[in-house]
Amino acid sequence: MARFDNYELSLSTASDEAAALYRDGIAFMLAAWPGAAENLDAAIEADPDFALAHAARARLHAMRAQPSEARARIAIAQDKATATLSEREASHVEVLALAINGKSQDALKAALAHVERWPRDTLVLSLPLGAFGLFAFSGMAEHNQAKVDLCERHAAHFADDDWWFLTYRGWALAENGEVAHGRAMLERAIELRRHNANCAHALAHAMFEAGANREAEALIAQWLPDYDRSGILHGHIAWHAALAALERGDVDTALAIYDGTVRxxxxxxxxxxxxxxxxxxxxxxxxxxxxxxxxxxxxxxxxxxxxxxxxxxxxxxxxxxxxxxxxxxxxxxxxxxxxxxxxxxxxxxxxxxxxxxxxxxxxxxxxxxxxxxxxxxxxxxxxxxxxxxxxxxxxxxxxxxxxxxxxxxxxxxxxxxxxxxxxxxxxxxxxxxxxxxxx
Structure with missing residues (x-):
């Protein structure tokens, strides 16, 4: 019986449990929410030969600035990528391997080619996007436009209520000057999945672009308490509140946020x-x-x-x-x-x-x-x-x-x-x- 990820892409694992844990782990990762590591580790325990679970765990190590662990884990994923792996999964592992091993330009080229064939492979599609993605760190001056172009190119493959795609498409638009349009997408995305730190972060950016600093402070004050301090973006989202306070001249609040959450x-x-x-x-x-x-x-x-x-x-x-x-x-x-x-x-x-x-x-x-x-x-x-x-x-x-x-x-x-x-x-x-x- 075939097993699938969250976007109906087939998974080469014989374990229903491993597939379910992988789906949850990827969702947590794409939302920058705690729980991704635990779910992916459990997926690997359920099926030690599950190459994509090893690859996702490598990506998570890279996101957490653990390069040696990431390289070791992606090597395991490559070793597990036997002839039984689908073409899509083999390409998925190799794109992540390029990114994790510091071959950024090659990774960008490979990621763009991969999503031309499999646009709903969200972990690969996520690599060029965001403030620290492959486009942003490519050295190009027009990376904001490149992110918009990539999202628009593949928008037809995602439903109108896809919380992940709305998050990254909305953020790309807001950063590129289409602030109202992007913000509307981000507000829809956070309605669909409140436990989505990437969206709360992107919405803070959209509010910054709109000059809506009071709204950004209110959003963060209301949302951040539900996000555990172990969340990868906890301190950075608090920084946005400090920046908004400083923008209106409230130095004491900005310093208090810095001292209590950011440093x-x-x-x-x-x-x-x-x-x-x-x-x-x-x-x-x-x-x-x-x-x-x-x-x-x-x-x-x-x-x-x-x-x-x-x-x-x-x-x-x-x-x-x-x-x-x-x-x-x-x-x-x-x-x-x-x-x-x-x-x-x-x-x-x-x-x-x-x-x-x-x-x-x-x-x-x-x-x-x-x-x-x-x-x-x-x-x-x-x-x-x-x-x-x-x-x-x-x-x-x-x-x-x-x-x-x-x-x-x-x-x-x-x-x-x-x-x-x-x-x-x-x-x-x-x-x-x-x-x-x-x-």
Missing amino acids: HSVSLGTPINIVSDAASLLWRLQAYGHAVPEGLWEDAADYARRVFPKPGHAFVDPHIALLEAATGDSAALGRRIAALDELVANGAIGAGAIVPAIGRAALAFAEGDNAGCAHILEPMTMDFARIGGSNAQREVIEDTLLVALMRAGEAQKARALLDRRLHRRPSPRDTRWLTELAA
């Missing part, structure tokens, strides 16, 4: 989120003219260096550069910039020169050289997106440019940038700045 000593999230959330929130605080409490910079910088000891990540390195600049460690930042220059020259960082440039700009900004900071960043505004992440995460770079322009007396340029930003999304802070510049 590395309390968060159970992944290092990439913990480092980037800390760096961007603290940098914004200081750039907006607020004091960062003693010890927070050093604490965040020490953690970042410990979990990312070597340069080479287009999204992480700019955030560590902010920390090194803020702590006055110009020697460490100089070494990082030199290493990044070499990696860029060797083609090892697809995002290119923007990565070390952010480090140089951060150092200039921290040392009070606002004109120098603006001189570095202003010609590269179209390249900011190349580092990956989301609009909300990358806005810290544009904020740095904007504050540098204002402090350097470049009022006309600052007004032009603010006008463009307000055209893209309403922002109480930007409106205040524009009013101050007009005075």
